[in-house]
Amino acid sequence: MVNIEKFKAEEIATENCNPRLDLSNFCTIERFLEVTSGMNLAERIAGSTERYAVWTCRQVLLTREWGIRRCFEGDRVLVGTGFFNLGNTCFLNSTLQALFHNNDVVKWLENDFHHRVGCTKDDCITCTLHYLCLDSKSSKSAVAPEKLVSNLNCFWKDYKINVQQDAQEFLCILFNRLNDEFLLRISDEQVVQEGVNEGPISAITEGSFTCEIHCTSCSKASVTTQPIGLLPLPLEKATKVEDCLQIFFTPELINEYNCPMCCKTQVAAIKRLKLREPPKVLICYLKRFNANGTKIFKNISVQETLSVSDFMETGTPCNYSMFGSILHGGKRSKIGHYVTVVKNNEKFYQFNDSQVQQVTENELLTNKGYIYFYKLNNN
Numbered sequence: 179m180v181n182i183e184k185f186k187a188e189e190i191a192t193e194n195c196n197p198r199l200d201l202s203n204f205c206t207i208e209r210f211l212e213v214t215s216g217m218n219l220a221e222r223i224a225g226s227t228e229r230y231a232v233w234t235c236r237q238v239l240l241t242r243e244w245g246i247r248r249c250f251e252g253d254r255v256l257v258g259t260g261f262f263n264l265g266n267t268c269f270l271n272s273t274l275q276a277l278f279h280n281n282d283v284v285k286w287l288e289n290d291f292h293h294r295v296g297c298t299k300d301d302c303i304t305c306t307l308h309y310l311c312l313d314s315k316s317s318k319s320a321v322a323p324e325k326l327v328s329n330l331n332c333f334w335k336d337y338k339i340n341v342q343q344d345a346q347e348f349l350c351i352l353f354n355r356l357n358d359e360f361l362l363r364i365s366d367e368q369v370v371q372e373g374v375n376e377g378p379i380s381a382i383t384e385g386s387f388t389c390e391i392h393c394t395s396c397s398k399a400s401v402t403t404q405p406i407g408l409l410p411l412p413l414e415k416a417t418k419v420e421d422c423l424q425i426f427f428t429p430e431l432i433n434e435y436n437c438p439m440c441c442k443t444q445v446a447a448i449k450r451l452k453l454r455e456p457p458k459v460l461i462c463y464l465k466r467f468n469a470n471g472t473k474i475f476k477n478i479s480v481q482e483t484l485s486v487s488d489f490m491e492t493g494t495p496c497n498y499s500m501f502g503s504i505l506h507g508g509k510r511s512k513i514g515h516y517v518t519v520v521k522n523n524e525k526f527y528q529f530n531d532s533q534v535q536q537v538t539e540n541e542l543l544t545n546k547g548y549i550y551f552y553k554l555n556n557n
Contacts, residue, residue: 267323274310282458385455385460387451459554
């Protein structure tokens with residue numbers, strides 16, 4: 179009998195090992211070999227040992243290039259298919275479409291092969307997203323995100339089946355889960371010696387602020403570094419996204435500050451934020467919903483290019499280009515419908531659950547948007 183674990187270990191040790199292929203798409207091993215004949219397999223599936231491993235596992239480890247080839251055309255991520263709505267899951271569908279049309283996110287999912295080949299957890303969201311992304315890029319029809327939806331309760335305790343959710347809230351919870359999964363599988367030694375404290379999704383979508391709080395009593399400042407997650411942009415007194423950013427970074431008066439420098443309590447202080455490290459992918463959301471969930475219907479104009487140079491700590495020029503936007507239609511955060519528009523290869527596509535259609539740039543730059551996705555330009 180073939181040692182399956184040894185077979186896997188040998189594949190992992192090979193430089194070009196990568197994702198698993200579900201053989202349910204192939205009727206025979208000969209058909210599998212015919213379809214994969216042009217692929218650089220880590221070891222060709224030829225002898226009885228390899229055949230046994232293939233048919234026993236019903237999966238085979240292919241090269242990294244194979245997975246990348248399914249998701250990319252050159253250095254451009256492919257346009258995917260739509261996702262079926264499985265009962266008020268448009269919040270999930272729209273979020274995934276934005277993420278699956280960013281090069282950095284898709285490359286991370288594809289290159290995480292060392293984890294996938296040894297993962298045995300049925301509720302692993304990282305693996306689930308990988309296979310869902312592959313399916314969306316290779317299928318000719320819409321894909322049903324059944325496994326992801328069925329596992330939502332595993333990491334989102336407030337999720338209720340067939341109940342609409344807030345796309346922004348889902349993004350935060352999804353990122354937290356992905357980070358938790360990554361940190362759980364690295365050693366304590368890596369955390370201590372290498373300073374690893376975040377997962378790949380954080381490395382892509384998070385940067386950092388410098389937060390300065392100046393005490394008006396002693397004139398000294400407390401300076402800390404804080405992570406940037408999803409950026410909440412206020413709508414008051416704003417007509418465009420640039421106004422929202424200006425308001426967000428406006429110095430804030432703190433009336434009851436406990437100063438660690440002079441040890442005085444409840445003194446006035448000024449809080450200032452500056453961008454220390456801009457994220458590769460900047461995700462901004464407009465604060466369109468009040469505390470009770472009612473929607474603020476206010477038009478905010480956006481441009482494809484967004485400059486954050488004025489808010490950089492060092493004054494370094496820093497610009498972003500929009501590649502996706504999520505729109506919400508409805509009167510409340512958990513009532514209504516979500517759609518996504520992405521830019522891909524100078525074309526624009528709208529994803530409305532299972533329906534995908536090419537649209538104009540105006541649909542991306544709508545003044546009724548909710549969440550905007552930007553990629554960092556090479557300045």
